Amino acid sequence: MTVPDRIPSDRTLVRGRVLSFKRRPQGAGDSSAYTYLEDGVVVIEAGRITEVADAGEIGRLEADQGALHDFTGKLILPGFIDTHIHFPQTQVIASYGEQLLEWLTRYTFPAESRYGDPGFSAAQARFFIDELLRNGTTTAVCYGSVHKSSAEALLTESERRGTAMFVGKTAMDRNAPPEVLDTAQSAYDDTAALIAAWHGRGRQKVVITPRFAITSTPEQLEALGSLARAHPECLMQTHLSENSEEIATVRRLFPDRADYLDVYDHYGLIGPNSLMGHAIHLTPREIRRMSESGAVAVFCPTSNLFIGSGLFDYKGLENGAHPVRIALATDIGGGTSYSMLETAAEAYKVMQLRGQKLSAIEAFHLMTRGNAEALGEPDLGRIEPNAHADLVVLDSSATPAMAHRLKASSGDIEEELFVLMTLGGEQNVCEVFVGGRSQGLRRTIG
Numbered sequence: 001m002t003v004p005d006r007i008p009s010d011r012t013l014v015r016g017r018v019l020s021f022k023r024r025p026q027g028a029g030d031s032s033a034y035t036y037l038e039d040g041v042v043v044i045e046a047g048r049i050t051e052v053a054d055a056g057e058i059g060r061l062e063a064d065q066g067a068l069h070d071f072t073g074k075l076i077l078p079g080f081i082d083t084h085i086h087f088p089q090t091q092v093i094a095s096y097g098e099q100l101l102e103w104l105t106r107y108t109f110p111a112e113s114r115y116g117d118p119g120f121s122a123a124q125a126r127f128f129i130d131e132l133l134r135n136g137t138t139t140a141v142c143y144g145s146v147h148k149s150s151a152e153a154l155l156t157e158s159e160r161r162g163t164a165m166f167v168g169k170t171a172m173d174r175n176a177p178p179e180v181l182d183t184a185q186s187a188y189d190d191t192a193a194l195i196a197a198w199h200g201r202g203r204q205k206v207v208i209t210p211r212f213a214i215t216s217t218p219e220q221l222e223a224l225g226s227l228a229r230a231h232p233e234c235l236m237q238t239h240l241s242e243n244s245e246e247i248a249t250v251r252r253l254f255p256d257r258a259d260y261l262d263v264y265d266h267y268g269l270i271g272p273n274s275l276m277g278h279a280i281h282l283t284p285r286e287i288r289r290m291s292e293s294g295a296v297a298v299f300c301p302t303s304n305l306f307i308g309s310g311l312f313d314y315k316g317l318e319n320g321a322h323p324v325r326i327a328l329a330t331d332i333g334g335g336t337s338y339s340m341l342e343t344a345a346e347a348y349k350v351m352q353l354r355g356q357k358l359s360a361i362e363a364f365h366l367m368t369r370g371n372a373e374a375l376g377e378p379d380l381g382r383i384e385p386n387a388h389a390d391l392v393v394l395d396s397s398a399t400p401a402m403a404h405r406l407k408a409s410s411g412d413i414e415e416e417l418f419v420l421m422t423l424g425g426e427q428n429v430c431e432v433f434v435g436g437r438s439q440g441l442r443r444t445i446g
């Protein structure tokens with residue numbers, strides 16, 4: 001038997017323009033919030049980043065072995081993180097003409113009823129993760145359908161790919177057709193079983209997921225509140241104050257509660273682990289309580305515009321007397337794009353309509369480190385030693401219109417990022433690395 005004189009390593013080097021955030025930027029021009037290497041190398045071993053170096057050191061780095069992926073001139077960022085997306089709504093996206101409650105009844109519940117079939121769920125999971133990766137999204141916080149098997153299908157596929165996914169079985173025991181209903185007990189049991197089998201298994205995590213107050217009985221919210229108390233390591237996700245008719249219905253269903261947020265709060269579901277989808281029409285009391293509890297308001301701009309729900313008050317929540325943590329998400333299939341770049345573009349427009357500004361660096365921070373912090377994940381969303389090597393490589397000039405626009409740029413990185421978020425999408429994604437492994441997407445290099 002021949003013994004190699006050096007043990008082959010799984011070292012990977014990725015070369016390009018490396019951008020990563022250190023903290024939340026205070027607005028345009030806050031260059032101390034990020035690090036940017038014009039010609040850098042990200043060194044990866046065993047799925048994690050071990051070093052970020054100047055390309056001048058490439059000789060030393062290559063001598064230590066490892067496959068070099070040369071994306072000189074392209075941007076390397078942490079893989080995008082989507083903090084609110086519905087796995088069983090990939091065929092609901094682009095459904096015509098309704099606002100929230102009618103949209104759920106007419107399109108969403110029928111589509112979700114198909115996910116009780118494990119074979120169908122498995123096939124859909126492959127499509128779903130493919131689509132996320134094509135858009136540069138390497139981690140997502142996902143709602144499954146009411147069926148435990150849908151969450152299992154997505155977790156299984158994610159484990160196979162090596163992605164870090166957060167997945168919940170959606171709990172809903174009233175105000176929907178019987179084929180998409182569970183019970184208080186089965187929601188508790190199924191979620192507890194998922195946590196036992198999957199939470200922290202490799203890179204997979206389980207999220208406690210009551211759909212929203214309209215589709216959960218007090219008994220179900222009580223059961224999930226006790227599960228959340230028993231599992232402080234798990235995130236909780238739900239919807240809050242998205243649409244006026246929804247809010248009025250919640251008031252009718254829970255007349256003893258102070259407001260919509262108080263319904264969840266009453267059952268022990270509000271705290272720093274709580275991801276509150278939409279949070280558009282909040283009262284001053286709800287804002288105070290969101291702030292004090294550390295719950296996260298998840299801004300879903302393409303969905304809010306498409307379903308006609310309203311304009312999220314980003315700066316009001318971020319900088320008000322009671323600051324609220326904020327994350328950014330697609331909300332497929334109310335949302336209309338899988339791309340976090342397109343999502344950021346719509347966030348910018350929503351904020352323009354409110355007389356607010358979203359600088360490119362604030363948006364890119366949100367898509368990466370900001371969203372990771374909302375999930376309490378210090379090893380995601382950044383390019384620095386010990387972080388998971390989930391990366392996206394972007395070509396800012398992938399389309400003629402973008403290349404043409406950038407010819408008129410001074411070369412300023414923030415201007416380039418603004419062009420990327422305003423005109424960009426999946427066409428700009430050259431490559432994605434998941435745990436250091438190249439996903440073999442389109443390569444526009446060479």
Ligand code: GUN
Nearest residue numbers: 086211212239303331334
């Ligand atoms: N509220 C309750 N369920 C949903 C959903 O599936 N999508 C959106 N946008 N809002 C919801």
Ligand code: ZN
Nearest residue numbers: 084086277331
């Ligand atoms: Zn949603």
